[in-house]
Amino acid sequence: MRISFVVDGERVDADPEPRLLLAEWLRSTGRTGVHIGCDTSSCGACTVLVDDLAVKSCTMFTVQAAGRRVTTVHGLTPADGLSPIQQAFSDEHGLQCGFCTPGFVVAVEALLRENADPSREEIVEALDGNLCRCTGYLSIVHAVRRAARLRRGESASVVAGAGHETPLAVNTVRESAVHENLSETEVV
């Protein structure tokens, strides 16, 4: 079935097999940052923007994108360097293996377009459909807060996780020393 739509800013004419999922079609065009992590639209690794809405691209057939504007992580990446969201994920160690990250980057883009200063609760609600098995999510929450600040033009320290660790005490038992990671503390 022939369709036209806009993908990462370019108009595209395509003739996908009707059963082909949008995620699979996007990958077949070399947009391999669109990751497929499950069979049940549970994980969000394939999240893209359809118009301005974050959508798991495995929940759509490609033909359903006819006439829509589809944006992947590739379309959200500047020609040089990183976007504020991408930079914030790196700064806050919001990724480890990185397989889920492109989906998070897109989902955070959708969130911040709608809400420039989301609270922790709003972040949790907006991103609950994206799964990460590595981080435990706290660093992802920090990354979203940092990304929001960067997009609002506020400064944020460039040192990784800056402000998380300050010396707590040195104990006198053998060589042990104590270090603190104020993980729950907001980063300024």
Add this chain to the structure above:
Amino acid sequence: MLFGARVARVEDSQLVTGRGTFVDDIEPAGTLHLALVRSPVAHGEITGIDLDDLGPGVQAFTDADLPIRWKQVIGDLPERTALANGVVRYVGEPVAAVIAEDRHQAWDAAADVWVEYADRPSVIETSAALAAGAPLVYPELGSNLVYRSGSDPIDGLFDGADVVMERTFSNHRIAPGMLETRGILAVPDEAGTLVVYCSHQSPHGLRDQLAAACGIAVDDLRVVVPEVGGGFGSKASFYPEYPLAALLALRTGRPVKFVETRTENLAVAAHGRGQTTTVTLGATADGEIVGLRFRTVGDMGAAVDNQRWCLHLTEQMVSGCYVIPRIEREILGVLTHTAPVGAFRGAGRPEAAFALEHAVDHLARRLEIDPVELRRRNLIDPDSFPYETGVGSIYDSGSYRVALDLACERLGYEAVRAEQRIRGDGVLVGVGVASYVELAGGGQEYGEVGVLADGTVTVKTGTSPHGQGHRTTWAQIAADELGVPLDAVTVIHGDTAVVPRGGGTSGSRSAALGGTAVGLAAAALADRIRELAAERLEADRADIRLVGGSAVVAGTDVGVTLAEMAESAGGILTESTDFVTPGLNYPFGTHGCVVEIDRTTGEVAIRSYVAVDDCGRVINPVITEGQIHGGICQGVAHALFEGVRHDASGNLVTANWSTYRIPALTDLVPIDAVRTETPTPNNPLGVKGVGEAGATGSTPAVANAVMDALTRAGVDEDAIGMPYTPDKVWAALQEVRE
């Protein structure tokens, strides 16, 4: 110094932009796709199979066509087969292999293969598998019991005890849940080498296993591990699909790719845990532990996978952080008609820590001693290290009391106890701590460091990161030794054609072994550079400083760049080493948490969580915190809701992510993570493992907090076990009311 600094990862720019290359992102022209026909029954005889008419270009194979065999790690067991040889032994076992031009065609064809099975009786639980007359996974063995280790019975094990407490705990199976499922791509190249790309934790190990199973010379195989989307132990196993893809690529002369679906991943990517443990503790009335009996039955599944090593590690850690004069132990491994069980983050140590730490809380209730105080009375003294335990483990260094006290202080332990005494609403409050020690870093690892004529530094390592950030941390170590900036260093891993040998990444081994190997190689290279520079600059060797990419004479501006020196040496200066550790290292800590349980729903909420961990010296605190946080999230989920479930026939009930829940953002644990630093004497960096500590301390801390709340409400100690899902908690509370 970059060692110890909060350095952002060099890996990230590729990953956050979606430019990282994972196995499924590689697809050479002409790639064939492999799909498997899998058994829908737990135990049965294959009485008929029809591979005809599967579509144009589709080829299908059975064990008769591809008789791939490899040894199981326990000697008496029959060889494993890649495809079932007449009998299937677990749901999901590969029965036939199908290759086709595209993935959908392969899936469709696999679904069209007709197989007839004659059902046989099966055993799904270890207790049933050990019963007299149980159906046998391998009838020729005469028993499902295939692994036994432990001690002789000890006379007077509990002599001097005023109380003997015995409890049995189930540590249920959990699925690895890595975001990227398993995948492999085998490409025959023109030189006659089979190049295998695989999402794996140990490229050299995989190469050797493939060579043995496929009958290929090791020299004719090259394993490349690209970006890996998580492993957690499960991607260290050897699976039937790997030799199938390799042999089919050789047979067809075309690239063959297999990427599993999430349903396949949940079914056959090795589950972890699966141990049932009976702990018996004897203690005096004032809380001195005098004896321990530790009996574990491990579920191996239908073949021997890494559970065999997990059971060994469990046995090493049965006495935890405590001085226990007499220890009797029995460790059993039992076959069942379920998918083979392997390693999950911690691989045997969390199982030991959970059973012992949960038992200590039960003992505390029996003795009516506060569980924290009971721990204090039995912890190994910091002046006792190196400390040899009753099972022969030699703990390297530790400061257990500091970790326990610090965790309690940060948790506000005493305040929670006071709150429990006065709180009168419908919310049950529980507090639990767990003091853990685990083991890490045995064996050896390869490291190589070279300076090139362009002044850059190349590090080659035998470790194989899949999220752990070795491209950053190994670069930090090498940059310090050579006096070059971080971005001058490139770390290469995961290619058997480039790195001569390596043990990969598992068992919290990488920093202590791989990091040390890189550090020693870099130090040797720095020494050599200083010597060469001293000759060249006609200076004393002791006056040569490596700074800013040059070797300079201290106090002068006389120097030579590393680039020039590499150029003079023919283009490269290299040193390599194989670091062999003199002993294991033992990371430790105390985790504590406060839970609130809603009486009306049975829901358990974590109000606060403190982690005090000690992994010795730290190369990059950002990365160790990430490891701790991730491990805690998994361990908490294990305690509260995660779990693999089979029905009575051995069908997997939790076969997708709608039915198998892994934590999401709504399950966020409010972690307060701090660390103490007690270096290990067993490597020159003083570093211990950290990857598995979070998953080791968290599960018992949560379980203890939940049982603290429930027993205060009158729930019987034997009424409920992990996972503490709302339905089970609610039901246990209802029984109290009735």
